[in-house]
Amino acid sequence: MMTVVSAELADTSVGPPRWLASPGKIVVRLLVYGVPTVMILAPLMSFLAYSFLEQKDNIVTGHLTLANYAAFFQSGSYLYVFFGTVKLAFVVATVALFLGYIISYLIWRLEGSTRYLLLLLSALPLVMNYVVKIYAMRSILGFNGFLNSFLMASGIINAPSKLFIFNQTAVMLAMAVIYLPFGILPIFLALERIPQSLLSAAADLGAKPGQIFLTVILPLSLPGSIAGALFVMVIALGDYLTPQMVGGSEGFTFGRAIWSQFGMAFNWPFGAALAVVLLVTVIALIGLASLIARKARLG
Amino acid sequence: MTAALSEEEVVRPNVIQLVGVTKSYRNLNVLKPVDLDIKDGEFLTILGPSGSGKTTILRMIGGFTPPTSGRILLRGADISQVPIFRRPFNTVFQDYALFPHMTVAKNVAYGLRIRRRPAEEIKTKVAAVLETVNLTDKAERYPSELSGGQRQRVALARAIVCEPQVILLDEPLAALDAELRRSMQEFLKDLQRRIRTTFVFITHDQEEAISMSDRIAVMDHGNLIQVGTPQEIYYKPRTEFVAKFFGENNLLPAQPDNNAANILESPLGKHSLPASAKGGGSFLLAIRPESFSIHDGSELRQGQSVCVGRLENVTFLGATTQLSLNVGKAQQTIKVRVPTGQSGNNLAFGDDVPLRWSEADVNVLPRG
Amino acid sequence: MKRREFLSLTTTMAAGALASSAFKPAKAAGKELRILTWEGYADDQWVKAFEQKTGSTVSISYTGSVDEIFAKMTASGGADFDVIAIETSSYKRLTQEKLLQPVDLAKVPQSSNLLPAFRSVSAIIFDGKPYAVPFAWGSIPLIYSTDTFKTAPDSWSILWDPKYKGRIIVMDDANNAIVTTALLLGFKDPFNLSADQFLQVKAKLLEQKANVASYYAGFDDGVSIFAQGGIDLMMSMGEPQAPMLRSRGANVGLTIPKEGAIGWIDCWAISAKARDTELAHAWVDAMLEKAVGTYISEKTGYGNTTNGDANEKIGLTYSDRLVFLQAPEDFGRRIELWNEIKATPVQQ
Structure with missing residues (x-):
């Protein structure tokens, strides 16, 4: 290049x-x-x-077929995992949008150098190794983890709880935390794009701070924030390691299913069909995100 | 102020008074103590180069930033601590600050909606105001679909629909091209006359200030230097800065005469020192080029003086012609502007030209 | 094949030295041997000795996964490599795709060093001909907490005991889970299950799911979950997990239950298109030196195939109780089944 x-x-x-x-x-x-x-x-x-290739006895025959897609749409378990994963990614994106918006908004409201220092800090996890982050989350949520130690020390529980690890809650918590920085940055940028003079104008026209937020800040930053959340959803869709590592027996996701076809079953055509299904979903989401973002710019 | 107050000025009450208002950021004094009275219904322009503190004054009146010290009075009541959204003022911003996610009508209705006015009232008022600014047909457009001048008028409509006691305009014409600017100047002035609302208008453009304002407040380096009608500011500058700020002016050094107190000596001759210009040291004389005329030998009236200058240059300006002449022992160059017909008497370079002026047009300024 | 991750992480190979041997310029007239293997299986000292003895140059390509070995071998029909090291269950596919040639044991005199258990491993014999020579081995044992169990559990059925609900972890590996379950169910050939046996295995694994805290993703992952506490039992990924757990303060024991356990053997094989088959055989022969076997056991903690004493020293005395991995009847079907298990919500 x-x-x-x-x-x-x-x-x-x-x-x-x-x-x-x-x-x-x-x-x-x-x-x-x-x-x-x-x-x-x-x-x-x-x-x-x-x-679209046919595979028989572990060997790709070279014939064209729709069987790989048919297998996906007819199989209860792959469809179930697919929709489960989409739902998980959606929830993660929603949580990232919600928490990310609050954090971004608080950072955005700051003035001077603290503002960029905090923004930098919130983006810092992005440079950390992803697996390290998962392990860190597990050492917080785990059986003898920080959260349990804290709850025991403060007398809320007597014995360590498994409520926070190896279940869906753990997956959502861990993924929301890991992907939060991906949400914070676009949301902060969306807020940052709002000209200061609009806020002044709203106040000048009689709007109280709460009214300014509802009538100006929120509507102007929401499209960019939703676009950011959709990108979080796209990343979360492909992540199978975090659910695997903190989700326990409920941590199976579509990415892992695709991986199993390539890495274990050596059924590349079926794996490719599953990957195409995921890819189409991702492209649709990105298309939606850019549509929202463009509409926001025009508006 | 030497000039007598006009009758109108005496009658008009003050809407806003700034009393000893200052502003500093950390250690930087951006505004030295300012006292300024803004009269009901007037078009007051705050004029100054960038960084002179004019926008700071506007922002403090609007409530966007609190004064560091001093008080801001609204019809006698201190509003220094009143939050921005409770002040009965509206601002037209330099970048218009229209809400991009609202139509023109929604933008204009914003202030009324925030104040929870009845829907019927909002509808009627918005329609009326859009009519006033000739934007009725653009009501359902978005700001991004409008031209600069149209956006400007939406911003105005949004401010006036709230019927504020004062409209603050922060260099609203700066972003427009010259032609649009002129028509907007007329529109603004006309609008202000129609709605009879006090306008506080910020600009760095002297011509704009002179052509539009009832009064002008001149600012420089955080100081309010002079407040007055455009004529006062133009013909009766009180500082060198004001004298130089508007158009062409002759600034001549002057010293007190050694023999007679109250007499100043300048390249033009001798002048009496006005009571207002006290103190020793040297002075500057300011006299507009058009205050001179070519002396035709007729009898001088009371308070008129004459001198002779050597013609150095002639510049044809259309209706007037500008002569450059050297006067006095130091051969000081002055500019003289006369109607083009008057200068046509076969003047040649090097000729001695007799000039005459009224001493009342000579401003004695302290030397800065 | 996750034990490779462990192997590549823990073997103290000087990567630089290895790399330099990989890029050594070929000697003009000399012979060259091209090896495709895992890190740790072609240590510098053996390579140097081999080069001196045979007057050849050895170039080594390291691989990270079975996938990669297949991809590299199929790309050239095996012409890019002379010898490869790969585990028993892959031989069916490798021979099917004609990527290997049989090993001529007459050219491997040190095959006499092989311990009895490794002399006729069925997974690498096709049409009566051996296609590889066993080199290193290990198992998928049961690891248990000695705090909870004073004596080692004697059956895999302990993983189904509701008493340990939520205190069990199982590796996320379709074949290992299915084979071990088949062993528990007493099926004769855990690598060729009938449709009915498939259904039984599935039901059994679904039943187990209610007990499972997590299907762990790899060597370190399993150790990390177990070491964090709250876990009593794990279907392991290999022997080295036990010392790793102990080093992290967990009191664990390792056992081969009475039903037996999965065993794996990494074997050296010769590519179908080996350039110099004599030299390739010479390498395979050299790897069967007892000294090499001893070194493997001492260094990696895995069993070797030539020195029984070295195996005993590290506690790997149970090779006769292992069921060595073979290619299953239909890998895709097993993956499918495992994915279904993982996708089915736990019946509480």
Whole structure:
């Protein structure tokens, strides 16, 4: 990529005038637009192609078939896991939206350097290793974890509880915490995009702080925040490790099901079909997010 | 103030009074103590270069920022601590600050809706105000679909619909191009006359200030320097800054005469020192180029003086012609503006031109 | 195949030294041996000795998963590698896809070192010909808390005991779970289940789910959950989890229940398109030196196939009680079943 970019730069500085469409320029254009397109599209296309291939006795026969998709839509357990995962991601995104909005709003209301310091702090988990974060969550929620120790020390419970680990609550808690920074940043940006003068104008027109929030801040920041939450949902959809590691026997998600087809069953066509189902879902969500974001910009 | 107050000014009561108002951020004094009376129904312009503190004054009146010290009175009552949303003022912002997620009608209705006015009243008033600003047909548009001038008028409508006691305008025309600006100036002035509401208008544009205002408050470096009608500000500047700020002016050094007290000596000759300009040291004389005329030898009236200048340059400006002349021993250059017809008497460079002026038009300023 | 993660993490291989041997320029006229293996299975000292002895150059490619081995082998029909190390259950597929050639034991004189239990492992014999030579082994034992159990539980059925509800963890591995359950149910061939046996296994695993706190994701994950407390029993991923747990303060024991347990064997095999089959056989032979076997046991904690004393020293005395992994009848079906188990909500 770097060499392609520098070739384009060199072209504009020492090459023939811009209006001269030299063959070299066309090549550079092709490289600049083509290489990333190919690099992104090629693997996706191969997935798509694989999902229509027939596999018999562990060997891909090369015949085209819809059987892989049929298998998904007819299988109770894969459908169940798929919708369970979508629901989980939705809940995680909703929690991230809710908590993320509150945190972003509080940070946004601050002034001076504390504001950016806190924002930086809230984004810091993004640079932490993801597995480390899961382990950290588990050491908080776990049987002899921080939460239990705290509750026991404060006399609320007598023996460590398994209420916070290896169940759906744990999955939602852990994922919400892990994905919160992904929510905080877009929401903060959505708030930051609201011109200060609009708030002044609202106050000037007689709105009290609560009215300003409801009539100006919320409607203007909500679309961007929802778009941010949808992206959290997209990331959460693909995460199978967190549910696996904190969800106990209820931590099975669609990503893990896809993985099992590739890594364990060696049934790539079926795995690819499952992956395409997830991909279509993700694309739909991203489309929805950008639609909301665009509408927000226009409005 | 030397000029006598006009009858109108005497009659009009004050809406807002700033009493010893200051503003400082940390250690920075952005506003030195300011006393300013704003009269009911007037179009007051606060004029100054950027950083002079004019917007700070507006923001303090509006309630966006509290004064560091001093009081702000509304018809005699101290409102310094009244929160922004309870002040009966409305602001037109420099960037209009229209709510992008609301239609024009909703934007205009905002202040009434917040105050929970009956729906019928809101509807009627919004329609009437949109009519006033000629935007009836744009009621259902969004701000992003409007031109700059239209947005400006929505911002105005949004402010006036609340029937505030004062409308504060923070450089509302700065973002418009020259042509639109001129028509908006006329529109604003006309609007203000029709609705008879006090306008406090912020600008850094002198011509705008002079053409629109009933009175102008000139600010510089956090100081309120002079308040007066455009004519007073223009012809009777009280500081060098004001004298230089508006249009072309002649500023000449003047020293007290060694022999006679109360007599100043300048390149133009001798002047009597007015009582208001006390103290020793040197002074500046300010006299507008158009205050001079070419002396035709007729008899001088009371208070008129003459001198002779050597013609250095002639600039044709259309209706007037500007002459550059050297006067006095130091060959000080002054500019003289005369109707174009008057200067056509075969003047040649190097000619001595006799000038005449009224001493009343000479302003004696302390040297800054 | 998660034990690889453990292996790659805990073996104290000097990665730099290994890398340098991998990129050694081929000697102009010399022979070259290309190895595809797990980290820890081609230690520098053996490689050097082998190179000196045979006058060849060894280049090693390390792999992280069985997937990768299949992908790399199928990409060239095996032409890119001479020898590979892989576990018994993969041989059915490797031979089906004709990626391997039989090992000529006449060219592997040190095969006489093999302990009796590893002389005729059925999973690597096809058409009567051996396709690999066993090298290292281990099991999927039951690990239990010695605080809770004064004596080792003697049956896998303990994992179904409601007394330990919520205090049991099981690895998230379809085949291991199904084979172990089949062993408990007493099925003769746990790798070829009938439709009815499938149903029984499924019912049994669903029943177990109510007891399971978590299906853990890997070596470290299992150790971490167990060590955090509240867990009494685990279907382990391999012997090394026990010392890891002890080092983290958990009092645990390890046992092979009376039904037996899954065993695995990593074997050396020769690629169908090996360039120099003589040299490949020489490598396989060299790996059967007793010294190498001893080293494997001491270093990794896994069993070796040549030195019984070294196995005994680390407590791996039960190779005869293990059921060594074979390719199951239908891996996809087993995955399907396991996914169904995991997807079914627990019946409280």
